[in-house]
Amino acid sequence: MxxxxxxxxxxxxxxxxxxxxxxxxxxxxxxxxxxxxxxxxxxxxxxxxxxxxxxxxxxxxxxxxxxxxxxxxxxxxxxxxxxxxxxxxxxxxxxxxxxxxxxxxxxxxxxxxxxxxxxxxxxxxxxxxxxxxxxxxxxxxxxxxxxxxxxxxxxxxxxxxxxxxxxxxxxxxxxxxxxxxxxxxxxxxxxxxxxxxxxxxxxxxxxxxxxxxxxxxxxxxxxxxxxxxxxxxxxxxxxxxxxxxxxxxxxxxxxxxVKGHSAFVYAHERGVFEPAAELGEEVESGQVAGHIHFPDLPTRDPETVVFQSSGLIAARRFPSLTNRGDCLFKLMVDLGAVPENAHHA
The missing domain is CATH 3.40.630.10 (Zn peptidases)
Known part of the structure; x- marks a missing residue:
């Protein structure tokens, strides 16, 4: 630059x-x-x-x-x-x-x-x-x-x-x-x-x-x-x-x-994304996040994706068609103690 x-x-x-x-x-x-x-x-x-x-x-x-x-x-x-x-x-x-x-x-x-x-x-x-x-x-x-x-x-x-x-x-x-x-x-x-x-x-x-x-x-x-x-x-x-x-x-x-890369769920396959959780929902680590389906391979089982951490769903992928590497979900967790002067502008 x-x-x-x-x-x-x-x-x-x-x-x-x-x-x-x-x-x-x-x-x-x-x-x-x-x-x-x-x-x-x-x-x-x-x-x-x-x-x-x-x-x-x-x-x-x-x-x-x-x-x-x-x-x-x-x-x-x-x-x-x-x-x-x-x-x-x-x-x-x-x-x-x-x-x-x-x-x-x-x-x-x-x-x-x-x-x-x-x-x-x-x-x-x-x-x-x-x-x-x-x-x-x-x-x-x-x-x-x-x-x-x-x-x-x-x-x-x-x-x-x-x-x-x-x-x-x-x-x-x-x-x-x-x-x-x-x-x-x-x-x-x-x-x-x-x-x-x-x-x-x-x-x-x-x-x-x-x-x-x-x-x-x-x-x-x-x-x-x-x-x-x-x-x-x-x-x-x-x-x-x-x-x-x-x-x-x-x-x-x-x-x-947002706590690091574990706050994100990504697709590892190209296909149609079926979410198993909604925007604003509280989820747990290990919970099923959704499935990637393969319309071109109708006898193949869908890929299941899971949340790597717990938190509130802050963002969710909007289009259903998904490529490898696309972000499917982003999570947040509570910040904890907030300084008193943070409540006063």
Missing amino acids: MAGETRIWTPIDYNAEGKQSDCLRLPYSSDLSAYGWIPIPLVCIKNGAGPTALLVAGNHGDEYEGQIALANLARTIRPDQVAGRLIILPALNFPAVAAGRRVSPVDEGNLNRLFPGDASGSPTEMIAHYVSEILIPMADLVVDLHSGGRSLDYVASALVRPGQTPEEHASLLALMQSFAAPVSFVSDGTGGGGLMTLAAAAQLRGALALTTELGGGATLSREGLALAEAGLKRVLKDHGLLPNVAVEAAPQTRFMT
Whole structure:
């Protein structure tokens, strides 16, 4: 990965007062557009001194709750309601958003596996670099709204990476309590993006970062959308960015964590997956998780898969057709003792 100087530009002045709506220009030379650029929608709302929040959705294009929630926020919030600055990108990986895909059709780039990016790399690497080197350094708070996309269904949840100090960890737990998803979990990215995610890039640059999972199956969850909108307002109010906005009271969240590779169940054969447990169910180690059937070999017995650990089912594969290596389930367990100051943002 190269640092370099970004090739992405925008007419938006991040230091200007008021509301600006335009786009980032991502240079892209194609057969039909030699000097063209790809638009990435961008809204900046600034009112005086104060903290900066970077609000992102469309990191993966087939995850919709965050895209709608941020578009609604960008449309309805007035500059006089803001104390500080909101930088809103509701469709960060715009080619993937336009195609309704997890990855970009331009370069097959999975944006949330390419941080900190490359200024001279592929289009998706260039987006990751711009976020890492230009946007995150301006931000005190980063919220990256995700869902399960077409391959997973998720319990409505928020997540953070483990804090690098006890103080940072308590602040991150408080951030999740402020968002107030039904489930809030701590994860270092095992089984997912690890250090190559937007949240990891934000943490390395000193910003508090919250990620969500708001539904899945490449459909729009009404529950997930409502949580995104209410949770965002609570977080922005608690951090002084929308000091006078009306918010719903934060319900208590269940603090949980993901404990290593044993929290995941994977397919070891290609076939049709028949789940034996449901999203949100509590399961035990050794319990049957499901069966892989083989329609092309009708006399072959199905493969039985089992849970390797106990916990709550946080995510389940959405499509029935499954390949070897696909994640079928992801489990969480209760976090245990939570610092008292984690309950206060």
